Amino acid sequence: MTTRTIVLDHRPQGKPTPNTFRYETSEVAAPADGQVLLKTLYVSVDPYMRGRMSDAKSYVPPFEVGQSISGGVVAQVVESRVGQLPVGTLVVGNLAWSEYQLAGSRGLQAVPADAAPISYYLGLLGMTGLTAYFGLLDICQPKAGETVVVSGAAGAVGMVVGQLAKIQGARVVGTAGSDEKVAYLKNELGFDEAINYKTAGNLAQALGAACPNGVDCYFDNVGGAITDAVYDLLNKHARIALCGQISIYNATEQPAGPRPEPKLLKTSALLKGFIVSDYLPRWPEGVKALTEWYQQGKLKFEETVTEGFEQIPEAFLGLFSGENTGKAVVKVADPE
Amino acid sequence: MTTRTIVLDHRPQGKPTPNTFRYETSEVAAPADGQVLLKTLYVSVDPYMRGRMSDAKSYVPPFEVGQSISGGVVAQVVESRVGQLPVGTLVVGNLAWSEYQLAGSRGLQAVPADAAPISYYLGLLGMTGLTAYFGLLDICQPKAGETVVVSGAAGAVGMVVGQLAKIQGARVVGTAGSDEKVAYLKNELGFDEAINYKTAGNLAQALGAACPNGVDCYFDNVGGAITDAVYDLLNKHARIALCGQISIYNATEQPAGPRPEPKLLKTSALLKGFIVSDYLPRWPEGVKALTEWYQQGKLKFEETVTEGFEQIPEAFLGLFSGENTGKAVVKVADPE
Numbered sequence: 001m002t003t004r005t006i007v008l009d010h011r012p013q014g015k016p017t018p019n020t021f022r023y024e025t026s027e028v029a030a031p032a033d034g035q036v037l038l039k040t041l042y043v044s045v046d047p048y049m050r051g052r053m054s055d056a057k058s059y060v061p062p063f064e065v066g067q068s069i070s071g072g073v074v075a076q077v078v079e080s081r082v083g084q085l086p087v088g089t090l091v092v093g094n095l096a097w098s099e100y101q102l103a104g105s106r107g108l109q110a111v112p113a114d115a116a117p118i119s120y121y122l123g124l125l126g127m128t129g130l131t132a133y134f135g136l137l138d139i140c141q142p143k144a145g146e147t148v149v150v151s152g153a154a155g156a157v158g159m160v161v162g163q164l165a166k167i168q169g170a171r172v173v174g175t176a177g178s179d180e181k182v183a184y185l186k187n188e189l190g191f192d193e194a195i196n197y198k199t200a201g202n203l204a205q206a207l208g209a210a211c212p213n214g215v216d217c218y219f220d221n222v223g224g225a226i227t228d229a230v231y232d233l234l235n236k237h238a239r240i241a242l243c244g245q246i247s248i249y250n251a252t253e254q255p256a257g258p259r260p261e262p263k264l265l266k267t268s269a270l271l272k273g274f275i276v277s278d279y280l281p282r283w284p285e286g287v288k289a290l291t292e293w294y295q296q297g298k299l300k301f302e303e304t305v306t307e308g309f310e311q312i313p314e315a316f317l318g319l320f321s322g323e324n325t326g327k328a329v330v331k332v333a334d335p336e
Numbered sequence: 337m338t339t340r341t342i343v344l345d346h347r348p349q350g351k352p353t354p355n356t357f358r359y360e361t362s363e364v365a366a367p368a369d370g371q372v373l374l375k376t377l378y379v380s381v382d383p384y385m386r387g388r389m390s391d392a393k394s395y396v397p398p399f400e401v402g403q404s405i406s407g408g409v410v411a412q413v414v415e416s417r418v419g420q421l422p423v424g425t426l427v428v429g430n431l432a433w434s435e436y437q438l439a440g441s442r443g444l445q446a447v448p449a450d451a452a453p454i455s456y457y458l459g460l461l462g463m464t465g466l467t468a469y470f471g472l473l474d475i476c477q478p479k480a481g482e483t484v485v486v487s488g489a490a491g492a493v494g495m496v497v498g499q500l501a502k503i504q505g506a507r508v509v510g511t512a513g514s515d516e517k518v519a520y521l522k523n524e525l526g527f528d529e530a531i532n533y534k535t536a537g538n539l540a541q542a543l544g545a546a547c548p549n550g551v552d553c554y555f556d557n558v559g560g561a562i563t564d565a566v567y568d569l570l571n572k573h574a575r576i577a578l579c580g581q582i583s584i585y586n587a588t589e590q591p592a593g594p595r596p597e598p599k600l601l602k603t604s605a606l607l608k609g610f611i612v613s614d615y616l617p618r619w620p621e622g623v624k625a626l627t628e629w630y631q632q633g634k635l636k637f638e639e640t641v642t643e644g645f646e647q648i649p650e651a652f653l654g655l656f657s658g659e660n661t662g663k664a665v666v667k668v669a670d671p672e
Contacts, residue, residue, distance in 0.1 A: 274604050
């Protein structure tokens with residue numbers, strides 16, 4: 001059996017392009033004892049992967065040039081030499097961007113076929129939802145009546161953050177990049193206010209109007225000018241979950257801007273960078289809570305699903321154009 | 337009886353000057369019931385007071401133009417109509433920059449005459465020491481063997497931070513603005529390394545050499561370029577106590593620099609702004625611990641003492657020239 005695999009052709013300078021990736025075709029052997037052969041069903045594309053394409057020290061090791069890209073994948077066992085993972089089992093794990101691959105059982109998590117759409121294990125019930133859960137509930141700790149701002153609110157993490165903040169009883173304000181997204185946040189997800197940062201004009205003024213009582217919690221997916229404006233509205237003892245900086249991931253020079261420290265000092269603010277793996281021991285708690293809220297109808301989720309293995313690079317590149325709503329996944333195959 | 341009082345003449349733009357202050361002479365009445373007449377012995381001058389001279393929202397309310405400057409003062413009761421504060425009692429409190437003043441008993445803390453030099457209640461055993469204590473032990477939480485960097489290490493807070501970090505078993509690296517200060521930190525206070533930021537040349541290189549295992553904790557009194565260089569050395573799960581930003585307090589335009597968020601995100605760092613009053617309920621714990629370490633000879637302290645009531649403005653302005661070592665106080669009078 002042969003498989004195609006997407007490998008890193010070279011380390012991109014600035015924005016990646018289709019040429020950043022290369023396809024390789026190789027043979028896949030039959031599984032050895034303790035291995036399964038997996039067929040890829042859904043692939044997750046995420047902004048943090050851009051960081052792994054550079055050689056810089058970061059929170060996850062860089063991808064190697066000439067080696068496969070890897071990330072969250074939902075797959076199905078099609079041959080098995082692992083007793084607990086019979087043929088047909090659906091699993092989620094950190095796997096290669098390959099159509100087929102061998103894997104040991106370690107690091108694979110079997111998931112039910114019927115609790116939710118199976119791609120949700122890459123999103124609402126996977127790293128995306130857990131990122132929202134721990135960043136908001138552990139770092140921001142919003143109280144009822146407080147104001148929570150979420151940047152990148154129509155992104156996969158952001159839309160979960162906003163809904164979780166509503167469940168906590170907070171006033172929720174989001175920023176997003178189109179009027180459609182703004183309408184979606186307010187009308188479908190129950191955000192109290194949402195701002196189109198591209199058309200808002202004076203961002204500080206628009207945010208100030210949306211947050212008449214200041215900002216108690218800020219969940220930052222974006223960085224840059226939006227974040228600068230939020231910092232000016234922080235209340236005393238504000239809490240900031242620093243989750244992403246997508247506005248500057250592709251910068252080729254060191255991004256500069258107004259220094260935040262004087263504002264954080266004046267307000268005795270807490271700012272905490274984090275990655276969901278910091279909370280690994282608490283993941284089961286998070287999945288359980290998210291699943292319950294989903295089944296109670298308290299959490300909606302949105303995906304941008306691209307179809308076809310060969311569309312993975314384009315789907316990844318689309319993350320940086322602000323076109324997607326919700327979690328970007330690529331559907332590679334249906335379960336058998 | 338008459339007294340001189342130092343009042344705020346106008347709100348300074350940028351660096352304050354002697355003309356920022358004005359002297360007024362007024363009558364002091366005899367104390368009413370529940371009041372004491374205080375004679376000022378020592379006045380504390382502190383960088384945070386610069387913030388109070390501006391009209392901006394900050395962690396403490398601004399001084400009013402035409403009203404007295406106030407801050408930490410050690411005084412002696414010279415007339416009393418408060419039973420618990422007999423004539424002769426030494427007190428510390430937030431008081432006006434006046435030679436004599438009336439005060440109620442609320443907010444005054446009686447201090448012993450013989451446990452330490454009485455000016456230390458403005459420093460090591462007062463706000464200065466408590467700022468070091470809570471910022472380091474509550475926010476940074478250094479573990480034995482970790483590396484702690486302190487900026488403004490020869491300042492009043494910094495020198496206590498460094499010694500407290502040594503008591504915790506950490507490797508301690510300080511930055512300061514002269515070779516004399518550097519020698520003092522290493523030879524007298526037991527810092528493992530100290531860097532003269534004015535002559536170090538490539539600050540990032542010098543800090544990197546002094547911190548071969550990276551930086552686990554950063555106690556920031558200074559901000560600006562030193563802080564930028566420290567951020568590049570942060571280890572995973574670094575903790576930053578944001579205490580002061582003296583390098584940019586006098587800036588007239590919004591200070592700009594490299595954005596720190598990407599670095600804080602990569603390292604899952606914690607950054608917490610604070611002011612010692614955030615810890616008010618825990619002050620007795622802090623004073624007790626600091627007093628014990630002082631009496632055990634584990635904490636040294638240094639003061640720059642200026643003499644004379646009329647020298648208070650110059651002593652305050654001297655804070656911004658980097659000339660002082662340790663806590664700056666002004667001696668106004670001897671106890672009777």
